Amino acid sequence: MGFFDEWKKRNESRIKETKFTLNLFRHSFLSMLGLVLILLMILTALFAPFIATEHPNYVTLINPQGKRVTEQRWEIHFDEKLEPPSSEHLFGTNDYGYDIFSMIVYGSRLSIKIALMVVVTALIIGVVLGALAGYFGGWMDELVMRVTDIFFSIPGLILAMAFTAALGRSIEHVMYAMIIVWWPVYTRIIRAQVLKTREETYVEAARSLGTTDLKIIFKHILPNSFAPLFVQVTMDMGAVVLTAAGLSFIGLGASPGTAEWGLMISSGRAYIFQAWWYVFFPGMAIVLFVLGFNLLGDGLRDVLDPKLRR
Amino acid sequence: MKELLKVKGLKTYFYTYEGVVKALEGINFDIYKGESIGLVGETGCGKSVTALSIMRLIQWPPGKIIEGEITLDGKDLLKISEEEMRNIRGAEISMIFQEPMSSLNPVFTIGSQITEAITLHQEVNKKEAEKRSLDMLNLVRMPDAEKVLKQYPHELSGGMQQRAMIAMALSCKPSLLIADEPTTALDVTVQAQILDLIQELNEEIDSSMLLITHDLGVVAQVCDRVAVMYAGYIVEIGTVKQIFKNPYHPYTKGLMYAIPKIHVETKRLEVIRGVVPNLITPPSGCRFHPRCDHAMDVCKKKAPPTVKVEEGHYVACFLHGGVK
Amino acid sequence: MKLRDYIIRRLVLLIPILIGVTLLTFTISHVIPADVARHFAGGAKANPETIARIREEMHLDEPLYKQYGYYLNDLFHGDLGECYTERRPVTEAIKQYLPATAELTIIAMILAIFIGIITGVVSAVKRNSWIDHVTRLIAITGVSMPIFWLALMLQLAFAYKYPILPLDSRLGIGVVAPNHITGLYVFDSLVTGNFTALKSSIYHLILPSITLSFASLAIILRITRSSMLEIVRSDYIRTARAKGLRERTVIYKHALRNALIPTITVAGINFAYLLGGAVLTETIFNWPGMGRFAVAAVNNLDFPSVMGFTLLAAIVMVTANLIVDLLYSVLDPRVRLGD
Numbered sequence: 001m002g003f004f005d006e007w008k009k010r011n012e013s014r015i016k017e018t019k020f021t022l023n024l025f026r027h028s029f030l031s032m033l034g035l036v037l038i039l040l041m042i043l044t045a046l047f048a049p050f051i052a053t054e055h056p057n058y059v060t061l062i063n064p065q066g067k068r069v070t071e072q073r074w075e076i077h078f079d080e081k082l083e084p085p086s087s088e089h090l091f092g093t094n095d096y097g098y099d100i101f102s103m104i105v106y107g108s109r110l111s112i113k114i115a116l117m118v119v120v121t122a123l124i125i126g127v128v129l130g131a132l133a134g135y136f137g138g139w140m141d142e143l144v145m146r147v148t149d150i151f152f153s154i155p156g157l158i159l160a161m162a163f164t165a166a167l168g169r170s171i172e173h174v175m176y177a178m179i180i181v182w183w184p185v186y187t188r189i190i191r192a193q194v195l196k197t198r199e200e201t202y203v204e205a206a207r208s209l210g211t212t213d214l215k216i217i218f219k220h221i222l223p224n225s226f227a228p229l230f231v232q233v234t235m236d237m238g239a240v241v242l243t244a245a246g247l248s249f250i251g252l253g254a255s256p257g258t259a260e261w262g263l264m265i266s267s268g269r270a271y272i273f274q275a276w277w278y279v280f281f282p283g284m285a286i287v288l289f290v291l292g293f294n295l296l297g298d299g300l301r302d303v304l305d306p307k308l309r310r
Numbered sequence: 311m312k313e314l315l316k317v318k319g320l321k322t323y324f325y326t327y328e329g330v331v332k333a334l335e336g337i338n339f340d341i342y343k344g345e346s347i348g349l350v351g352e353t354g355c356g357k358s359v360t361a362l363s364i365m366r367l368i369q370w371p372p373g374k375i376i377e378g379e380i381t382l383d384g385k386d387l388l389k390i391s392e393e394e395m396r397n398i399r400g401a402e403i404s405m406i407f408q409e410p411m412s413s414l415n416p417v418f419t420i421g422s423q424i425t426e427a428i429t430l431h432q433e434v435n436k437k438e439a440e441k442r443s444l445d446m447l448n449l450v451r452m453p454d455a456e457k458v459l460k461q462y463p464h465e466l467s468g469g470m471q472q473r474a475m476i477a478m479a480l481s482c483k484p485s486l487l488i489a490d491e492p493t494t495a496l497d498v499t500v501q502a503q504i505l506d507l508i509q510e511l512n513e514e515i516d517s518s519m520l521l522i523t524h525d526l527g528v529v530a531q532v533c534d535r536v537a538v539m540y541a542g543y544i545v546e547i548g549t550v551k552q553i554f555k556n557p558y559h560p561y562t563k564g565l566m567y568a569i570p571k572i573h574v575e576t577k578r579l580e581v582i583r584g585v586v587p588n589l590i591t592p593p594s595g596c597r598f599h600p601r602c603d604h605a606m607d608v609c610k611k612k613a614p615p616t617v618k619v620e621e622g623h624y625v626a627c628f629l630h631g632g633v634k
Numbered sequence: 635m636k637l638r639d640y641i642i643r644r645l646v647l648l649i650p651i652l653i654g655v656t657l658l659t660f661t662i663s664h665v666i667p668a669d670v671a672r673h674f675a676g677g678a679k680a681n682p683e684t685i686a687r688i689r690e691e692m693h694l695d696e697p698l699y700k701q702y703g704y705y706l707n708d709l710f711h712g713d714l715g716e717c718y719t720e721r722r723p724v725t726e727a728i729k730q731y732l733p734a735t736a737e738l739t740i741i742a743m744i745l746a747i748f749i750g751i752i753t754g755v756v757s758a759v760k761r762n763s764w765i766d767h768v769t770r771l772i773a774i775t776g777v778s779m780p781i782f783w784l785a786l787m788l789q790l791a792f793a794y795k796y797p798i799l800p801l802d803s804r805l806g807i808g809v810v811a812p813n814h815i816t817g818l819y820v821f822d823s824l825v826t827g828n829f830t831a832l833k834s835s836i837y838h839l840i841l842p843s844i845t846l847s848f849a850s851l852a853i854i855l856r857i858t859r860s861s862m863l864e865i866v867r868s869d870y871i872r873t874a875r876a877k878g879l880r881e882r883t884v885i886y887k888h889a890l891r892n893a894l895i896p897t898i899t900v901a902g903i904n905f906a907y908l909l910g911g912a913v914l915t916e917t918i919f920n921w922p923g924m925g926r927f928a929v930a931a932v933n934n935l936d937f938p939s940v941m942g943f944t945l946l947a948a949i950v951m952v953t954a955n956l957i958v959d960l961l962y963s964v965l966d967p968r969v970r971l972g973d
């Protein structure tokens with residue numbers, strides 16, 4: 001108790017500031033909407049078996065690269081193919097008679113998995129390289145920065161496309177490709193933050209007291225990079241899913257039949273004028289997913305950016 | 311002397327997240343034709359808000375002029391249309407700001423920014439306006455005026471930027487010039503030059519001036535009269551001689567002591583104790599009472615009325631009247 | 635620094651970047667694939683003779699650094715390899731498909747810039763009004779929508795349900811392409827006075843360019859709005875008002891001129907991203923451009939074409955960046971070339 005009070009007193013202005021931030025955030029309708037959308041997605045993914053009306057079987061196969069992979073297989077109902085939305089099939093059925101609603105529900109798991117995998121891995125790489133480059137400077141900085149320059153010289157989707165083409169098509173490879181494309185973003189943000197914080201007096205003070213570099217990076221510099229990074233990561237969760245969907249649409253991602261939103265649109269394309277629902281609903285799922293993260297990120301940026309907040 | 315501008319009961323509030331900032335709480339003062347009046351007070355007391363209110367440049371949101379009258383030559387500026395007000399801004403009333411660097415638009419040349427003001431308010435063609443811009447720059451003794459016309463703000467020093475601002479402000483011979491801390495952002499060496507310039511030109515075109523400053527020394531040098539502001543009120547107003555010789559209000563006295571007196575050896579630099587009050591939840595009654603050594607019971611309850619203490623000298627303090 | 639000197643210096647500085655890019659594409663094409671020769675021969679269905687020939691031609695038995703040498707040498711001589719699907723050099727295919735993509739991306743960019751800036755300014759000036767809310771919602775949805783889905787929905791609405799616009803391709807059936815000058819149909823038909831082709835090509839451009847511009851429009855709108863919001867609070871805008879300028883002049887002259895600086899930068903960066911979007915847009919609108927070519931190449935495991943396209947995208951991107959920097963120095967007098 002005593003400790004807590006002391007802490008409260010010491011951090012009074014910071015607490016006030018945080019409260020203010022939270023308040024601003026709470027009053028922003030769009031940010032709250034984003035948060036709700038994200039929560040809905042997470043819940044859908046967690047409780048997919050309870051929400052969906054039909055369920056896939058999981059079969060283990062040997063893929064063209066000779067690896068064992070587990071894939072979703074849905075039960076084929078040719079007698080029910082391309083049925084419009086009804087109470088039985090909320091979002092209609094596709095050309096194999098699969099229930100689109102159930103596929104979308106299960107698809108949320110894959111989307112979240114892709115988004116998390118790509119963003120978190122890219123973030124780790126980015127933080128390590130960015131911190132090294134910014135903190136130590138010199139040739140290390142030069143090297144890391146020039147490499148990011150190179151990656152930034154090729155549009156992300158195209159670079160990811162080339163990587164996936166080289167690795168061979170599969171959803172895992174799409175993820176690897178996107179990690180490779182994404183890390184430079186975080187590297188640059190972290191580096192810029194490190195350069196900014198490094199010169200500040202308390203870091204200088206810590207250094208003159210003989211605190212180790214690693215400790216300075218972790219205790220002083222990284223926490224300060226939190227705000228811009230947080231916004232970026234939130235937005236990227238959506239952007240990653242969007243890019244992955246694009247790659248799937250081209251035909252580079254999951255194998256046919258998987259409940260992957262981009263792929264569903266791609267296979268529905270042939271039936272667009274007969275069965276609009278086949279394309280429409282998976283697309284809406286992507287929109288809502290990405291929108292959720294974008295709204296949240298936008299709201300966060302507005303409240304965390306000192307220039308915009310008042 | 312005839313009044314040029316009369317400010318009566320002017321109230322300006324800002325509606326912010328934290329609450330309503332009561333920046334001006336009904337201030338009254340006049341500006342006479344041809345005079346220079348100083349407006350002094352600690353930071354945040356409402357000097358700039360006063361100036362911007364006169365220009366009707368308080369931006370909504372968050373700010374708003376709640377009530378009051380501002381009459382220029384008998385015309386109430388708060389009643390006229392926005393279009394009429396535009397014809398007054400820059401022509402009848404001009405303003406110079408504290409930060410010359412950020413007050414000039416970085417992407418236009420000095421020449422085009424001055425010319426713009428001239429063509430806006432005077433019936434002249436572009437060529438003539440350019441010539442007048444050059445004349446103005448020469449008038450403010452801009453070195454290399456011809457070249458400066460074609461230069462961008464960032465290519466000039468702070469002093470030169472402020473000269474350009476002055477040229478722009480005076481280009482339409484306004485009857486009132488408002489200078490909001492025109493020298494604060496400048497080097498000490500340049501401050502005096504700019505001040506002299508403003509004073510001299512102002513006399514030359516025979517306009518009145520409202521000079522906002524922290525520096526009582528400047529007031530003594532430049533102004534005819536002074537108004538002392540505290541937390542949204544004008545607490546004392548009078549001629550420079552009256553106020554400096556015989557300050558009545560405890561706050562004004564405090565300000566006087568705060569001036570470093572080089573010749574008086576022993577006197578240490580006194581500052582007024584306490585801090586500037588928060589204008590969202592200002593102290594009750596006389597807003598100065600938490601810092602005032604003479605505060606009485608009545609001071610906490612009622613705002614002191616403004617009373618006349620001698621010819622042309624007014625003060626708002628219970629020590630000098632107003633207690634029933 | 636003179637403009638010419640600056641451009642030369644920038645071009646020189648581009649050399650290491652471009653070398654880096656070739657290192658990257660070399661890695662993608664020569665190091666990552668499990669069986670490079672098969673990859674270049676067209677994948678699983680390639681016959682053994684072709685694979686052997688490719689192995690020979692690409693010097694795949696030699697050490698990597700030597701292979702890179704050969705690779706660079708080929709690039710230097712404008713040789714991007716052989717396109718397997720079309721049985722001709724990749725460079726020739728690029729020459730044929732590039733104009734269609736250029737036309738589409740340029741029109742999309744123009745749309746995005748104009749509409750984005752105007753709505754951004756209005757949104758900022760009318761901050762927190764319903765116009766602002768609607769615009770922001772559209773903007774944020776714009777960056778949240780899969781472009782290929784938007785394309786399909788537009789087709790569904792305007793080419794099928796209410797068939798007022800053509801479904802796909804660059805010209806109507808039976809309309810002869812204008813004489814080739816630049817390959818941009820709108821431009822060529824305008825110059826040659828071929829109004830049938832002009833009308834048809836504009837007609838066919840509407841849906842694809844709207845699709846492609848949407849995300850960029852949203853981004854430009856956002857940055858314009860936020861920089862306008864910051865700028866209208868600045869001291870020099872207060873000065874402009876104090877001069878007696880009318881609000882329109884204050885906003886559209888004094889504020890917008892400053893807001894354009896960040897906007898143009900963002901627009902330039904976006905131009906390169908439009909290329910990525912073009913891949914998807916062209917596929918759906920059956921637009922005979924680079925993007926559709928690249929997708930076909932990916933699906934046919936036509937590796938040289940994929941790599942050729944990647945390199946081209948990199949070149950477009952660095953050029954766009956250079957142009958942005960030049961524009962930047964024109965728009966912002968505080969920026970001196972070479973600093």
Ligand SMILES: Nc1ncnc2c1ncn2[C@@H]1O[C@H](COP(=O)(O)OP(=O)(O)OP(=O)(O)O)[C@@H](O)[C@H]1O
Nearest residue numbers: 324326331333352353354355356357358359372589
């Ligand atoms: N745009 C605004 N939004 C909210 N509050 C404002 C705004 N402008 C001024 N205020 C408040 O009005 C009060 C008076 O401010 P003003 O700028 O007039 O002070 P000042 O006397 O000019 O101070 P300084 O000497 O620092 O220039 C302050 O409390 C300030 O916080």
Ligand code: SF4
Nearest residue numbers: 596599602609627628
């Ligand atoms: S009114 Fe009272 S509190 Fe206010 S200045 Fe006078 S004596 Fe002090």
Ligand SMILES: [Mg+2]
Nearest residue numbers: 357358359490
């Ligand atoms: Mg001020």
